[in-house]
Amino acid sequence: MTDTKGQVIKCKAAVAWEKEKPLTIEDVEVAPPKAGEVRIKVLASGVCHTDAYTLDGHDPEGIFPVILGHEGGGIVESVGEGVTSVKEGDHVIPLYIPQCRECKFCKSPKTNLCSKIRDTQGKGVMPDGTTRFTCKGKEIYHFMGCSTFSQYTVVAEISVAKVEPGSVCAIFGLGAVGLAVAMGCRERGAKRIIGIDLNPNKFEIAKPFGCTEFLNPNDHSKPIQEVLINMTDGGCDYTFECIGNVNVMRAALEACHKGWGQSVIIGVAAAGKEISTRPFQLVTGRVWKGTAFGGWKSRDSVPVLVEDYMNKKIMIDEFITYTKPLDEINTAFELMHQGKALRSVVLLE
Ligand SMILES: [Zn+2]
Ligand SMILES: [Zn+2]
Numbered sequence: 001m002t003d004t005k006g007q008v009i010k011c012k013a014a015v016a017w018e019k020e021k022p023l024t025i026e027d028v029e030v031a032p033p034k035a036g037e038v039r040i041k042v043l044a045s046g047v048c049h050t051d052a053y054t055l056d057g058h059d060p061e062g063i064f065p066v067i068l069g070h071e072g073g074g075i076v077e078s079v080g081e082g083v084t085s086v087k088e089g090d091h092v093i094p095l096y097i098p099q100c101r102e103c104k105f106c107k108s109p110k111t112n113l114c115s116k117i118r119d120t121q122g123k124g125v126m127p128d129g130t131t132r133f134t135c136k137g138k139e140i141y142h143f144m145g146c147s148t149f150s151q152y153t154v155v156a157e158i159s160v161a162k163v164e165p166g167s168v169c170a171i172f173g174l175g176a177v178g179l180a181v182a183m184g185c186r187e188r189g190a191k192r193i194i195g196i197d198l199n200p201n202k203f204e205i206a207k208p209f210g211c212t213e214f215l216n217p218n219d220h221s222k223p224i225q226e227v228l229i230n231m232t233d234g235g236c237d238y239t240f241e242c243i244g245n246v247n248v249m250r251a252a253l254e255a256c257h258k259g260w261g262q263s264v265i266i267g268v269a270a271a272g273k274e275i276s277t278r279p280f281q282l283v284t285g286r287v288w289k290g291t292a293f294g295g296w297k298s299r300d301s302v303p304v305l306v307e308d309y310m311n312k313k314i315m316i317d318e319f320i321t322y323t324k325p326l327d328e329i330n331t332a333f334e335l336m337h338q339g340k341a342l343r344s345v346v347l348l349e
Contacts, residue, residue, distance in 0.1 A: 005078040005088075006032050009039070012348075013150030014329045015135055017065045019057035022330045023149070028067070028140065030152040031132040033080035038160050039132075040092060045148035046071030047332040047344045049243065050268060054143065055333070058270045063124040066141040067133055069346075070096045072148025073163075083157045085299075091165050093306070096121075096144035097292060098158040099299040112297045117156055121145040127156055149329065151348045161302035164310070225254035232257075239263045246273045253277055256286045265290040319343050 009030045014023040033039045051068040053059055076090045086092055100106055100116035117127045124141030125131050132154035133140035133147070147153045228251075229235045235257035241249045244267030253263040254277060263286065265275075282288065296302070309316055322344040324332050332344035 008032065009077070009152045011151035012326060013067050013133070013135075013140075013147075014069075014326060014346075015065055015140060016055055016068055019055060019062060019064060023055070023068070023333075025327050025329075026135050028133055028135040028150060030150065030154060031134075033078060033083075033132070033154050034126070034128060035081040036083060036157050037080040037126065037132075037154050038083060038086055038092070038157055039077045039079070039152060039154045040072075040074040040094060040160075041077045042069075042072045042074040042148050042151055042153055042348045044073055044348060045069045045346050047329065047336060047341075047346060049336065050144070051149075052333055052336060053244065053268055053270075060271045061122055063141050065135070065138060066124060066143050067147040067150050067153070068143045069148035069150070070094070070144040070146040072146060072153075072348075074148075074153075074348075076160075077152060079157070085157060086160055086162050091163050093161045093163060093302055094146040094148060094153065094155045095159045095161055095293075095298040095302065096146050097298050098145065098156060099297050100158045101299075106297070112293055112295055114158070114298075116158060117145065126154065149326075149346065149348075151326075158299070161299050163303050163306040223254075224248070224251040228255040234258065235261050237261055241265050241267050243267045244269045246275050249275050250277050253286060253288050254281060259285040261285070262287040262289065320345055323347060 010027055011030060012025055013028040015026045015028065016023050030039065047069075048071055050070065054062040054066070055068060073091070073093050076086050076088050076092055078088055079086060097112055098114045098117055098121075099112070100114050103114055103116050105111050105113045105115050120127050120129060121142075121144065124143065126142065131139050131141055133142070133150070142153075145155055145159045147155075228239075232255075236255050237257060237260065239252040239255055239261070241252040241263070246269050249263075249265055249267070249269070252265075255261075256263050265288070269275075277288070296305070319342045321341040322332060322335060324344055324346050326346055326348050329346050332341065332346055335341035335344055
């Protein structure tokens with residue numbers, strides 16, 4: 001039994017006090033897990049556009065003060081009453097899409113969008129409606145049910161995937177698994193389109209495909225789709241939009257091959273944005289779809305993906321551009337905004 005079990009833990013976390021302001025490293029208190037909850041010592045966390053999307057004020061559901069971060073890995077410190085699927089010392093990955101195995105979404109083989117704790121997760125609280133974080137006497141909200149920019153975090157048991165011991169340290173940023181590891185610059189349009197989907201049941205694993213030439217999706221004098229179609233003998237078999245730019249989404253669809261091309265939307269567009277294309281694009285056999293977490297049932301699939309990664313069947317390391325200590329987390333955000341980082345990983349130990 002750990003000596004912190006049942007106690008409030010004081011530790012460091014990057015707190016977002018308000019939108020459009022840099023994160024600040026604070027001493028926070030993390031309450032013990034309640035029934036059905038798990039407290040995790042976070043080892044590392046990826047820094048993602050989705051964190052920036054909320055921090056920059058684009059998320060209409062964004063709530064502050066909050067501890068961001070949703071792509072982490074760590075070790076179970078203690079568990080709350082009734083928790084049976086993990087125990088102290090287990091290596092785990094917090095999941096922003098849970099898997100309760102009871103709701104109609106979990107029971108359907110067609111989707112991974114478990115709805116069990118969607119409402120409270122969206123409001124930045126645990127399933128009982130309260131938070132486990134405080135700082136300077138103020139309650140701090142949770143983010144995407146994960147809040148991995150803290151040395152300790154509390155998540156619901158249904159939001160935890162158990163993985164093999166020893167693998168956690170090697171899988172920094174694996175929270176990005178099943179999505180896409182993507183590069184682009186949200187502000188200035190994509191400099192590259194590079195995508196890899198990791199669900200071989202649904203898509204072939206695509207070779208990362210780079211367009212090194214500067215292509216601005218907002219510049220209609222030289223649309224990306226035309227260039228890609230010329231480069232690929234009629235269009236791509238699969239394309240993935242990963243940066244939340246609706247112009248790139250259109251370009252990605254129209255860059256698909258007639259008859260069989262599929263374009264998958266992964267990026268989260270800003271509030272109020274809409275997509276458009278000529279319907280003839282779909283009539284002629286292109287498929288336009290989206291995915292969250294790669295369509296994977298999270299608790300079932302993440303351990304398998306981790307194993308595949310450990311066996312070198314899927315690439316992750318190649319997408320990690322920088323590793324930074326927690327107190328340089330704002331630099332990691334800057335590098336992402338500048339388009340210099342595919343993924344930065346923050347170490348929390
Ligand atoms: Zn992410
Ligand atoms: Zn469910």
